[in-house]
Amino acid sequence: MDTITTAAPNNALRERMLQDMTMRSFGEHTQKDYIRHVRSFAAFLGRPPDTATIEDLRRYQIAQHERAISPATINGAVSALRFLFGITLKRPEMALGLVVVRCTPKLREVLSVEEAARLIEAAPGIKYKAAFGVAYGAGLRVSEIAHLKVDDIDSTRMLIRVEQGKGRKDRNAMLSPHLLDLLRQWWREGKRRGVMLPHGWLFPGRSCTDPISARQLHRAVHEAAEFAGIRKRVSPHTLRHSFATHLLEQDVDIRVIQVLLGHTKIGTTAIYTKVSTRTMQAVASPLDRIFSLMEGPKRTASPPG
Template sequence: MDVVYLFYEHNKIRMPFYDYDKNLFTKMIASRLGFWDSLSNQFIVQPEHGDILIKQILVNKPYVEVEKDPNTPIAVGGFLYQKHNSDLSNKTTGADSAYLAAYPPLPDFFSCIWREKLEVELRSRKYSANTIDAYVQYNRDLCRRLQKLPENITGEDIKGYLAYQNQRLNLSASTMNLALSAFKFFYNNVLKHDIIQDQHRPRQDKRLPVVLSKSEIKAIFDAEKNLKHRLLLMMVYSSGLRVNEVVALKRTNTWLFPGRTASLQLSIRSAQKIFENALRKARIEKSASIHSLRHTFATHLLESGTDIRYIQELLGHTSIRTTERYTHVARCKSLQIQSPLDNMTLED
């Protein structure tokens, strides 16, 4: 029996259909709740139009809701009803542990074996810990979102994944290049199957980092009433750490920001959703992400007179050129400064 996955993100519900039965696909098409995205092989639904009706269509199927709510990133439904089909009193929204063991939520198609092989290959070539984490994360996310094993992924799958992610998140060229490097390394050096030899690198863009003003930062903190979530955002802004570094912080042997259980760290996607929710509650309309807090950290330090070399060290940039892009943001702000003469009233 297939488990249906509903991925909630950016006011959309994604339903990948790689391994699902045709009857369900036909029902979704007939419902006209959304549209079929042939680029990513997914059915896209607007939550406000289809959240309840989807559950009616899935009444005979176990399903998993992923990241619908940052506080409960994974919610399981339909399991008990499927297990006790004849007992209508058992139509509940939860699931018992026995059935969860048979149908674990969100299967990891990028197995521990592949992860270990990738990490060993990277460590043997003296890649940094951050790069290793990033390469593993990108390959896991590729398999997770496509719901395919690594050996079943094609070059077209990777091209579609990058195009869809860029459309959804408006990724920078550097981020897309990092993801592509992660895929190339894994498939060339670990899987020994060059499936992306024809994939071209994205053109470098010249856009400046999105930076928030001090008043906007304060508004975001004030708008977020959940103390754990506020601390997370404050940590990113005050330290300049990347989101994957912040969610991995520990106090002695427990996660500083636990996920749905104390033994699991908060996912990167959940951290991003926390920022998006706080941005919306603060009524800030900039196209910002949680990574913008890191950009803002660097820009505010530069504007306060901190030496750029210190900022480079704090951010962990190998090249000073990477840090120098923040001078362009600060320079743009300096051009908005009025001359004292402009505010002076002169006598005739």
């Protein structure tokens, strides 16, 4: 009798992998991504992934390149499969043939101060205006904005508590007086609507017991950008990029910006120096130096005759 195989990881293997990731404090999004990549590999294989060979992994990566899969997706699959075989299945030799693709980092899209003001002003309602204000005024990630609670706003110390941000790290973000005023406007409106629960979400979703979704925030930003006539490709994360870039242009120390953004490595924060206009403007072009040298003698030369 033929054995029927499945194209998805079996439940026992999936649960074991989830347990291994939980023990290592992997975030919810990372866990979902890893399971998704393993499921994709199993679908390619046509049988449970724990029966794979090194040659199967090689064929899978070749197929990914032939399908023009993005480097980020390929590298995500490499990380997931390395974890599956190296940690969960205790077969580290399987991961030796997996190849990481070099990614060329793209220049980040940044709004000007005037564009950021127009985008926030064009927000579809006070809730989204306050959420945009948190993204641009405090530099929070989309997921961090969505999971803010009312009690996370510390108006006494003028701080925003970010609990279990990226990498499951807690940190404090800045709270400016104008941002506090904007949040209070939304809090009063939310109370009037009956959606602002005591100790509840600062930005409730369609149900006041659930937080706003990242998809809702993305849609609101796109709607506001269109209304404001901004032609750049923007997302909620664009406001975070703009926050960091504008601080850098105000000569704020890059290490301070690193802490505010919650970056583990200074190199991640240094990416913003590539889009800072003031950083470029502070450098004298060699062409300007040549022209200054050429013009110098002209000023001191005596007129003929």
